[in-house]
Amino acid sequence: MPIQPKPGNEVRRFEDDDLTSVMEMxxxxxxxxxxxxxxxxxxxxxxxxxxxxxxxxxxxxxxxxVESRGQIVAYVRLGTSQWEGCVLIESGCKNGNDGALLAxxxxxxxxxKQLGYGExxxxxxxxxxISGPLTEMNxxxxxxxxxxxxxxxxxxxxxxIGIEELLSRR
Numbered sequence: 001m002p003i004q005p006k007p008g009n010e011v012r013r014f015e016d017d018d019l020t021s022v023m024e025m026x027x028x029x030x031x032x033x034x035x036x037x038x039x040x041x042x043x044x045x046x047x048x049x050x051x052x053x054x055x056x057x058x059x060x061x062x063x064x065x066v067e068s069r070g071q072i073v074a075y076v077r078l079g080t081s082q083w084e085g086c087v088l089i090e091s092g093c094k095n096g097n098d099g100a101l102l103a104x105x106x107x108x109x110x111x112x113k114q115l116g117y118g119e120x121x122x123x124x125x126x127x128x129x130i131s132g133p134l135t136e137m138n139x140x141x142x143x144x145x146x147x148x149x150x151x152x153x154x155x156x157x158x159x160x161i162g163i164e165e166l167l168s169r170r
Contacts, residue, residue, distance in 0.1 A: 102133050
């Protein structure tokens with residue numbers, strides 16, 4: 001059965017009071033993903049206060065949350081780049097709310113149009129919650145290895161063993 005937005009989802013701009021919910025969704029969405037950002041509250045706050053710091057530069061107006069029954073169930077962050085146009089910086093949702101990410105897309109596309117861009121670039125791993133709905137909608141896809149590396153060290157011991165093995169082979 002295709003993933004679809006649920007009726008009653010309310011889409012709006014991110015407000016500072018939404019940070020705790022967004023942080024929880026980010027952590028939940030990326031808990032098992034080893035190459036994802038791990039951020040403290042202070043890091044999140046710095047990124048929000050200085051939206052030009054990450055690349056692409058975050059468009060604060062494009063930072064969007066989706067609510068269902070008064071609770072935030074998904075979020076998306078929009079960025080812009082001179083070379084790539086509008087880019088989905090990241091997204092997350094509560095378990096079982098993949099469709100809520102679809103509800104945010106019209107707002108993002110509208111924001112891209114306001115900024116003078118004709119498309120929205122989305123880079124996400126195949127197992128990310130936003131990938132399933134996009135695949136089902138037959139969105140044009142291409143494989144890319146670009147982007148920065150943010151490391152979530154799930155097991156420091158395994159990481160160090162892996163590094164030792166890699167270096168000992170040289």
